[in-house]
Structure formats: C-alpha cells, structure tokens
Amino acid sequence: MKSDNKKDEPAVFKRVVSKNASPYNYMKVSLVLEDESTRLTAIELKQFIITGLKSLYGEVGAALSFDLLKYDEDTLTAFLRVSSRGLVKLWSSLTLLGFYQNQACAFRVLQVSPFLLALTGNSRDLQLD
Amino acid sequence: MSAEPQRTLRSLLVSERSSFLDDKNRLSAQVQQHHLNYKVSVLLPECSSAPSHLEAALNSFSTFYLIRKLPLYELLDKHFLETAVYQGSVYGLSYRSRIDQENCVCLTPNGRLSLSLDKDSYELLGFEGKPSCLTVYVSVSLLVSVDLTDSCMAPGGRGYQRLLKGLTSRLRLQVDFLLSHPGGGALQSLLSRYDWSEHSPEVSVRSLSHLSCPALLTSDLQSCDPHSLLEWLGAVDADVSCENSSSSFLSTLVCPEPSRTASQSLSVTVCGLLLPKDVLRLVQELRCYLEQSLQVSWVALTVHGFTDSPVSWGDSEHGVVTGGENFYTLLLFQDQTYQLHLRNSQRPCGGLDPRVETVTSLMSFLMLRFKRLFSS
Numbered sequence: 001m002k003s004d005n006k007k008d009e010p011a012v013f014k015r016v017v018s019k020n021a022s023p024y025n026y027m028k029v030s031l032v033l034e035d036e037s038t039r040l041t042a043i044e045l046k047q048f049i050i051t052g053l054k055s056l057y058g059e060v061g062a063a064l065s066f067d068l069l070k071y072d073e074d075t076l077t078a079f080l081r082v083s084s085r086g087l088v089k090l091w092s093s094l095t096l097l098g099f100y101q102n103q104a105c106a107f108r109v110l111q112v113s114p115f116l117l118a119l120t121g122n123s124r125d126l127q128l129d
Numbered sequence: 130m131s132a133e134p135q136r137t138l139r140s141l142l143v144s145e146r147s148s149f150l151d152d153k154n155r156l157s158a159q160v161q162q163h164h165l166n167y168k169v170s171v172l173l174p175e176c177s178s179a180p181s182h183l184e185a186a187l188n189s190f191s192t193f194y195l196i197r198k199l200p201l202y203e204l205l206d207k208h209f210l211e212t213a214v215y216q217g218s219v220y221g222l223s224y225r226s227r228i229d230q231e232n233c234v235c236l237t238p239n240g241r242l243s244l245s246l247d248k249d250s251y252e253l254l255g256f257e258g259k260p261s262c263l264t265v266y267v268s269v270s271l272l273v274s275v276d277l278t279d280s281c282m283a284p285g286g287r288g289y290q291r292l293l294k295g296l297t298s299r300l301r302l303q304v305d306f307l308l309s310h311p312g313g314g315a316l317q318s319l320l321s322r323y324d325w326s327e328h329s330p331e332v333s334v335r336s337l338s339h340l341s342c343p344a345l346l347t348s349d350l351q352s353c354d355p356h357s358l359l360e361w362l363g364a365v366d367a368d369v370s371c372e373n374s375s376s377s378f379l380s381t382l383v384c385p386e387p388s389r390t391a392s393q394s395l396s397v398t399v400c401g402l403l404l405p406k407d408v409l410r411l412v413q414e415l416r417c418y419l420e421q422s423l424q425v426s427w428v429a430l431t432v433h434g435f436t437d438s439p440v441s442w443g444d445s446e447h448g449v450v451t452g453g454e455n456f457y458t459l460l461l462f463q464d465q466t467y468q469l470h471l472r473n474s475q476r477p478c479g480g481l482d483p484r485v486e487t488v489t490s491l492m493s494f495l496m497l498r499f500k501r502l503f504s505s
Contacts, residue, residue, distance in 0.1 A: 114140035116363025118454040121433030123167035
C-alpha cells in the first residue's frame with residue numbers, strides 16, 4: 001500500500017534560494033517633533049518626506065516612489081515601503097529632515113527589513129510587566 | 130561624482146516545497162532547530178471561528194518564567210545542570226537587553242550557553258570566544274559559546290571552574306532572564322532564590338471580514354511569488370490595507386493577483402517565549418483542521434524568533450543589524466503538501482550596512498557642496 005502511494009506521488013520536494021531578490025524594503029519610522037501636540041495627517045507626512053527627498057536629491061529624488069503603508073497619528077509612527085534601490089536615498093533624506101513648519105524635528109528609524117513580516121514580529125515589543 | 134547610492138540590505142530567502150506524506154520531509158527538524166520563538170501567527174482564511182481542537186492548541190502553549198536580576202553563575206549550578214540542562218529541554222534568554230548595545234545571553238536545549246559580549250566584558254570573563262557578526266556595526270562584539278554538556282564543562286572540570294570563576298569574581302553579570310522548562314519542577318530551587326513571575330503566552334484573535342486573498346495558491350512555488358506572498362501576509366498581520374489602486378497617493382500596495390475576497394477570516398497570534406514542540410503540535414492541529422474543513426484550501430503559520438537572541442537557527446547567529454531577522458512561514462495545503470519559507474542569514478557577517486552607506490553618501494554630498502562653495 002505504502003509503495004503504491006509512493007508510485008502515485010510525484011516527487012514534490014523542491015528548494016529555491018533567492019538571494020537579495022527582495023523588490024522592496026520596509027521601514028518603521030517615527031517622527032519626533034519639538035512641540036509634541038502637533039499632529040500630522042498621513043497625507044501631510046508623505047508630503048513632508050517628499051519635500052525632504054526633493055531638497056536633498058532634487059526633482060529626480062522627489063520622483064522616487066515610496067508607499068506609506070500604515071500610519072498612527074497618535075504616536076506619529078509609520079510603515080514605509082520603498083523599492084530596494086531607493087532605500088539609501090529615502091533613509092538619508094529622512095536623516096536630514098530637521099524642521100517641520102519651523103519647529104525642530106527628527107525621524108527615528110526604528111526598524112528596517114526586506115520583509116514586511118519582520119516588522120510585525122519585533123520581540124522588543126514584548127511587555128511582561 | 131560618487132556612485133548612485135542604491136545598495137540594499139542583504140536578504141536571503143529559502144523556499145521549500147514538500148509533503149507530509151514524504152518520509153524524508155524535514156519540517157519537524159527545521160522547526161525544532163529554531164529554538165527561541167517569540168511570536169506565532171496563524172491565518173485561517175474562510176473561517177469565522179476556530180474549531181475547539183485548534184483553539185485548545187493555541188491556548189495551551191507552555192508557560193514561561195521571568196527571573197529578575199539572575200546572576201549568570203546560577204546557570205552553572207550543579208542541581209540546575211542535572212535537572213534541567215542535561216535533560217535537553219530548557220530554553221532561556223535574557224529579557225530586554227538589546228544585542229547591539231548590551232550583553233545578551235541565551236541557553237538552548239542542546240545544552241549550549243551563548244553569550245554576546247562587548248570587548249570589556251569579554252576580556253574580564255577570560256573565556257575563549259570569536260568575533261560576532263555585530264562587530265561590523267557595533268564597535269567590537271564577541272560571541273562566547275559554551276557547550277555545557279561537554280565533559281570539560283562538567284561541575285568540577287577545568288573549563289567549568291574557569292567559567293564559574295569568571296562569572297563569580299570578574300564579570301558579575303546579572304540579567305532579567307526568560308526561562309522555560311516543561312513541567313517547571315526542575316526550576317523550583319532556582320526560582321526560590323530570586324524574584325520571579327510566571328507568564329502565559331498572550332493569545333489575541335482578530336476577525337477579518339472581506340479580506341482579499343491570493344486565489345489559485347497551490348503548493349507549487351511558482352503559483353505565487355514568495356516575496357509578494359510574504360508581503361501580503363505581513364500586510365494582513367500588520368493590519369495594512371491592500372485595497373489600493375496604482376494611482377493612489379499614499380500607498381500602492383495590493384494583494385497578489387489573481388485575488389478573491391474571503392468573506393470571513395481569522396488571524397490568531399500568540400506572543401511569549403514559545404517552545405518548538407508547541408509549534409509542532411499546532412502544525413498537527415492545523416493539518417487536522419484542513420482535513421476536516423473541505424472548503425478551506427490552505428492556512429498560513431508564521432513564527433518569529435527573538436531579535437535579541439545571540440543565536441537563532443541551531444547555533445548560528447542571525448546578524449540583527451545587517452538585516453538578519455529570523456522567522457519562517459509555513460503554508461499548509463489540503464493535499465498534505467506544504468510550502469516553507471525560511472528567512473535566515475547563514476552568512477550574515479560582512480556586507481555593507483545601509484546605515485554606513487547612508488553616512489558615506491551624505492559625506493560625499495557635503496564634500497561636493499563644500500567644493501562648489503570654495504570654487505565659486
């Protein structure tokens with residue numbers, strides 16, 4: 001019986017290794033503002049990041065497409081998706097964004113990964129107290 | 130002019146297809162090799178409430194202990210070694226210590242104690258180690274790996290005495306430690322000496338209505354691109370909307386095509402220090418669930434490891450700052466076949482960190498500005 005089964009079953013095992021094949025990179029960032037009561041909408045945040053790209057890399061930089069996947073208005077934390085080739089550009093422009101409407105601000109890059117799944121399972125969020 | 134800044138994080142994804150009916154399938158070994166699990170998430174499409182046997186499996190993950198300010202030499206205690214470590218079923222990890230900033234420790238069931246130490250602590254300990262993958266980014270970091278089941282590490286042995294002396298007199302490391310041991314009886318004498326608390330893994334259930342799922346998903350690896358599939362699973366897990374059009378301003382993320390809408394789906398997550406044997410039991414229950422419910426063609430299970438554990442798969446490091454997260458996703462299908470996507474980094478050392486790249490590209494940009502300023 002067992003051997004019959006084996007005959008019927010095609011060879012199913014297959015292994016594929018993909019190296020640096022991830023088309024996108026994902027960033028979890030939070031915006032820290034001098035005046036903590038300031039609130040931004042998702043659209044304002046995306047526009048602000050595009051301004052940063054434009055000031056550092058010019059019009060070509062501003063054309064870099066990235067997605068704002070998720071945004072929490074209370075904590076000013078966002079998930080960004082950017083093509084793997086554009087990661088360094090986006091990251092460096094976030095680093096140099098120092099002012100939002102004449103108040104000092106900074107982007108904190110909390111986590112970066114080629115997989116969105118990795119951003120949802122960060123063990124540093126484990127609270128046992 | 131400097132080169133275009135476009136280097137990316139290293140990523141290595143191993144995708145496997147096999148069948149539970151194949152005697153040579155390695156799933157059980159692979160699950161058991163991933164010792165320290167932080168989060169398990171299960172996605173059940175076309176399911177409004179989990180059947181009782183599956184719910185029982187999700188709620189019966191082993192409890193674990195948090196011991197506060199545990200001096201590390203306690204892990205070399207003779208009684209602890211005999212009752213827990215030599216039995217090969219103890220899992221332990223330092224809690225809330227960040228591997229890129231602090232010393233981290235973990236204890237795996239193969240009896241291996243791994244310490245990730247900074248240079249000063251390493252020199253104080255005086256025990257042989259090797260440079261860790263973090264050295265590229267953190268100033269200097271070293272990994273000391275000790276096999277506690279080795280004959281020279283038996284209580285009274287030379288290696289044992291040396292490590293004990295290092296931990297009691299020179300490097301008095303104290304950490305908050307997560308510890309799990311089936312039954313927990315063997316740990317009582319250790320627990321009685323310190324401030325401890327027992328925790329059950331936290332289970333949360335989310336009901337998703339009108340979820341777009343990839344249609345035509347089969348165990349064939351080419352039926353859906355693994356990266357798109359993992360992206361979609363991540364979007365479901367993170368509660369990110371996939372209902373976008375290619376022209377929307379905020380996000381253009383969509384479900385892999387062709388897609389269909391599942392009227393009612395269930396996403397269950399379990400968080401804590403989770404044991405591989407509980408994960409394997411859950412996999413068995415998911416297989417039973419698939420056999421019973423014929424309208425469901427697949428279910429997905431994702432297991433995340435701890436970010437700050439010195440080792441992840443077996444005894445290898447995962448290079449946390451060079452994009453070496455450790456997780457795996459298992460897709461189970463009706464016909465007893467499965468897809469396993471392993472995210473690991475067998476060789477995480479080396480490779481340029483995009484953070485370094487960012488700084489370099491900024492420097493070259495500033496240099497260019499200065500040059501222009503002086504020439505004009």
